Amino acid sequence: MKNGTKNGTRRTTLTLPINALIAAERIAEKRKVTLSVVVSEALEKNLHAEADAKREIERRMQAFEAGRRAFAGLTDEEMFLLDGVIMEPTDE
């Protein structure tokens, strides 16, 4: 045991909203697990969601930058063609 840790866990004291605590206790009772299990699962899930959201924003910005590079600096005529407008020379 180092710094009070045991099997990758550490005892601590938290102050939680009463409603959230009551809900967590009910889940623990229903699933026949400890309150610590329910709270740590919820915490891990939230932390993963936050990391996923951050990765998603990075992915979106990379996609946006790729889109900008695809069309940056094109002339109107070149952009027409990429917009699906196909113009042929006239004899006029």
Next chain:
Amino acid sequence: MASYAQRHLVHVSAITVMERMRGFALSMQREAPGQREHLALRRQHYRDSLGVVRPVDAAVALYAGELSALLPQPPTPPKRSHRALESRQDRLFRWRCDILIAATALVAAMPLIHNNPRDFETIRMAIETSPERFPTLGPLNLVSVLRLAV
């Protein structure tokens, strides 16, 4: 536009992808062989930029059919510039692509980001004035790309 892309997952119609890829392919055909690399790189950037690509499924086809019957002809004439002209056939093809893109956004209940206000406004109005032909769908929300650029 960047902040919009950061806040929203942008979906793209498969029809838009087809139009763009056709544009890249035609541009590359028109370039001399040695000049094609920059277009190939741009095309790769475009492919990298694609998020969710929405297919033309049965519902999209059904409502695109309704719209095509309501609006058989494009509301604006073929494009023309100083010495070049779009054929009527190409204009009609582009109009039907716009109808499929609008139907995709309508079915997905997502706002449609566009750079073609006259065509898409015509489609939006047709949906609004014939709601019985688009039950449980609509309105079609349009967002101009120019507004996002501000």
